[in-house]
Amino acid sequence: MQAFTVLVADDDESQRNIQKLVLAEAAKSLDAEVRIDEALDSVQTRIFLEKKKYDIVILDNEFKDERSPGHLPGIALLQLMRKGGLNMKSPTIFLTGDPYDTLRPMAEKFSAIYYQKAKADTGEMTQMYIKLLSK
Secondary structure (H helix, E strand, C coil): CEEEEEEEECCCHHHHHHHHHHHHHHHHHHCEEEEEEEECCHHHHHHHHHHCCCCEEEECCCCCCCCCCCCCCHHHHHHHHHHCCCCCCCCEEEEECCCCCCCHHHHHHCCEEEEEHHHCCHHHHHHHHHHHHHC
């Protein structure tokens, strides 16, 4: 059985839980195992990205740790990922609550799939993850 490792970086527990459910469905469809690491803030996300290679990174933009030393928004974490390191080429879903698509051009410039939380469709997301994990 094939195993994949995914980082779900979002400070919202309900969003992390939705992603875990969708990833479980994708794994079932692929007859694979998906191991999920969860990052609750930007500092923790950066540590995970520096220490482990991921098959998919699911990255929020707005972390509520803005007063923490080392805080970065998700778009800055994406830019750092693409500059080098273990996850330089990891497929990344930029999962955002931005209703105006203001970060879409920047996310896509750094090879991320821009996906709005408000328009999230679990079936569509499952298919997207199946496609990314099948490559």
